[in-house]
Amino acid sequence: MDEPATATKRRRFEPLPEWVGPSTRAVHAGQRGDANAGAVVFPIYQTSTFRYPAEFSEAERSGDVHLYTRLDNPTQEVAAELLRSLEGAEAARVFGSGMGAISSTLLTFLSPGDEVVAPEDLYGGTLDLLRGLLPRYGVRVRWVSAKEGESPESVVGSSTRLVCLETPTNPLLRVHDLRRWADAAHSVEALLMVDNTIATPINQRPIELGADLVVHSASKYLGGHSDLIAGALAGREELVARVDETHKVLGSPLDPFAAFLLTRGMKTLDLRVARHNTNARAVVEAIRDDPAVTRVFYPGAEGPAAQAIVERQMQGPGGLLAVELAGGAPAVRSFLGSLRLVHVAASFGGVESLASVPSQTSHRGLSPTESQARGIRSGLVRLSLGIEEPADLVRDVTEALRSISPARDRQHYQSGSVGTTGATVAQPGRAADS
Numbered sequence: 374m375d376e377p378a379t380a381t382k383r384r385r386f387e388p389l390p391e392w393v394g395p396s397t398r399a400v401h402a403g404q405r406g407d408a409n410a411g412a413v414v415f416p417i418y419q420t421s422t423f424r425y426p427a428e429f430s431e432a433e434r435s436g437d438v439h440l441y442t443r444l445d446n447p448t449q450e451v452a453a454e455l456l457r458s459l460e461g462a463e464a465a466r467v468f469g470s471g472m473g474a475i476s477s478t479l480l481t482f483l484s485p486g487d488e489v490v491a492p493e494d495l496y497g498g499t500l501d502l503l504r505g506l507l508p509r510y511g512v513r514v515r516w517v518s519a520k521e522g523e524s525p526e527s528v529v530g531s532s533t534r535l536v537c538l539e540t541p542t543n544p545l546l547r548v549h550d551l552r553r554w555a556d557a558a559h560s561v562e563a564l565l566m567v568d569n570t571i572a573t574p575i576n577q578r579p580i581e582l583g584a585d586l587v588v589h590s591a592s593k594y595l596g597g598h599s600d601l602i603a604g605a606l607a608g609r610e611e612l613v614a615r616v617d618e619t620h621k622v623l624g625s626p627l628d629p630f631a632a633f634l635l636t637r638g639m640k641t642l643d644l645r646v647a648r649h650n651t652n653a654r655a656v657v658e659a660i661r662d663d664p665a666v667t668r669v670f671y672p673g674a675e676g677p678a679a680q681a682i683v684e685r686q687m688q689g690p691g692g693l694l695a696v697e698l699a700g701g702a703p704a705v706r707s708f709l710g711s712l713r714l715v716h717v718a719a720s721f722g723g724v725e726s727l728a729s730v731p732s733q734t735s736h737r738g739l740s741p742t743e744s745q746a747r748g749i750r751s752g753l754v755r756l757s758l759g760i761e762e763p764a765d766l767v768r769d770v771t772e773a774l775r776s777i778s779p780a781r782d783r784q785h786y787q788s789g790s791v792g793t794t795g796a797t798v799a800q801p802g803r804a805a806d807s
């Protein structure tokens with residue numbers, strides 16, 4: 374029997390041999406024949422709705438139709454399939470933002486009375502969700518300090534339903550031992566959800582280390598060009614399908630054009646991450662002994678135990694680091710003002726290098742006391758090293774550090790002058806902030 378003329382053919386993805394490496398996977402996973410014109414690049418289905426056969430329910434059962442782009446769309450599916458392949462997961466979905474992926478996942482698995490275990494060192498949006506929204510629905514959060522996080526077995530309990538981890542963390546680049554957290558979570562039948570935004574599946578594959586669910590802000594390295602907002606989830610089919618149901622009703626779908634850009638970005642992920650790794654290493658080497666810098670944060674920097682975790686579970690350090698400037702907020706102001714190649718902007722993971730001040734951007738929701746306790750000080754600058762020439766970035770960053778004038782800045786700082794760095798500039802007497 375002829376296929377109804379109105380049916381959209383939903384083709385299977387062309388399988389890849391299991392032995393292919395990440396670069397090949399990034400280029401070839403998610404390939405899907407284009408029935409209309411044989412296009413090598415899968416088209417953008419920029420449509421809100423789809424024509425369907427009169428017998429919709431039967432066609433749906435056989436997986437042959439799409440209905441409405443909030444629910445699914447072929448261009449979204451290609452991006453999800455590519456991520457699924459890179460993460461080594463059974464299933465994946467894309468979302469309108471990273472927060473869309475994280476909120477849909479948490480709301481799926483948490484009910485009143487459940488406990489989430491969460492290290493304190495998390496992206497600000499995730500913190501807001503855990504601190505602000507979820508408690509209103511009766512979910513309790515067991516916050517875990519950096520010290521406690523070294524023994525995950527002692528912080529999970531019988532009411533723990535889910536562990537929410539980020540590793541490396543934003544912005545202090547702390548690392549968590551994923552295998553140990555997975556074992557701890559599973560010992561109490563809880564799920565382990567890992568935010569893999571900073572590492573990307575090129576530098577770390579949490580599912581191979583025991584994670585149940587992996588979430589991403591695909592707005593960062595996966596997209597890679599600072600031109601889209603997207604999120605993603607990967608994990609076991611049964612879990613991802615449950616989140617999909619929540620996602621459909623919460624309604625944060627990825628626009629098809631952004632899904633196309635995301636797929637296009639992911640094709641070069643392996644190449645880009647290799648350069649991000651190189652550039653971050655070069656900048657760390659160049660600034661670690663700089664007198665203007667009191668501390669450099671990057672994966673493994675905390676000491677031998679952290680270094681051992683990095684060696685066990687990461688293939689590279691990634692392109693993100695943070696520096697604590699000796700002169701506090703005023704030094705931050707002169708440093709940022711002297712950068713010539715690195716743009717001052719929030720976000721990270723794009724081809725261009727960016728510098729931002731977490732106390733004013735991702736973590737501005739924290740009170741001064743909380744910021745202090747969590748190490749998000751006003752002298753902290755996060756650097757996202759892009760894919761420019763390593764030597765050019767080293768030169769830009771080191772020259773900007775040299776431009777910091779300690780005498781002038783200390784004077785401003787102690788007199789409490791408020792500069793362009795905004796509300797978190799130290800009050801008189803708070804110079805210990807740096």
Ligand SMILES: Cc1ncc(COP(=O)(O)O)c(C=O)c1O
Pocket residue numbers: 470471472473496498539543568570571589590591592602603604720735
């Ligand atoms: C680690 C991490 N997770 C999640 C998010 C949220 O992602 P999005 O901005 O795409 O909603 C961000 C955003 O900066 C992030 O840094």
